[in-house]
Amino acid sequence: MKARRLAATAGIAGLCAASVGACGVTIAGQADMPASFVMPDLVGRTWSEAEPTLRSLGWSGVLDVTPAVRGSGLPDNVIATESPTVGQRVANDERITVAFAE
Numbered sequence: 211m212k213a214r215r216l217a218a219t220a221g222i223a224g225l226c227a228a229s230v231g232a233c234g235v236t237i238a239g240q241a242d243m244p245a246s247f248v249m250p251d252l253v254g255r256t257w258s259e260a261e262p263t264l265r266s267l268g269w270s271g272v273l274d275v276t277p278a279v280r281g282s283g284l285p286d287n288v289i290a291t292e293s294p295t296v297g298q299r300v301a302n303d304e305r306i307t308v309a310f311a312e
Contacts, residue, residue, distance in 0.1 A: 244268065244302075245268075245301065245302055246268075246299050246300055246301050246302060247267035247268055247269065247299070247300055247302065248297060248298070248299060248300070249292070249294045249295065249296055249297060249298045249299075249300045249306075250263055250264075250267070250296065251292075251296045252264075252289045252292045252308065253284075253288075253289050253290065253291070253292060253296075254284060254288050254289065255288060255289055256287060256288055256289075257273075257289070257308075257310075260289060260308075264306070268302045269300070269302055269304075269306070270302055270303055271301075271302065271303045271304045271305050271306055272305045272306075273305075273306055273307075273308065274305055274306070274307040274308075275307075275308060275309065275310070276291075276307055276308070276309040277309065278290075278309060278310050278311065278312035279291060279309045279310070279311055279312065280311075280312050282311045284311035285311060286310075286311055286312055287310055287311065287312075288310065288311050289308045289309070289310060289311075290308075290309050290310060290311040291308065291309045292306065292307070292308050293306070293307040293308075294306070
């Protein structure tokens with residue numbers, strides 16, 4: 211019996227070695243979400259438009275809102291500036307800062 215357990219264990223170990231991650235533990239829902247994403251262009255969007263976009267990319271961080279931007283030429287209450295900048299790699303739990311047009 212002990213020999214069978216050892217053989218089974220060796221078989222699983224060989225399978226793990228042959229296929230990276232095959233024996234790792236995966237928590238449901240996390241396998242398809244990378245740890246970071248590329249920051250999309252949020253300028254000109256309302257927060258109700260921008261937030262679902264960020265959440266769908268895996269963002270779970272905190273939003274900081276800085277003082278409103280006047281004279282941007284954008285309609286009131288849309289995002290006028292964002293940080294991190296468009297195209298930058300962002301950790302899923304990173305803080306995002308926006309300022310809205312006024």
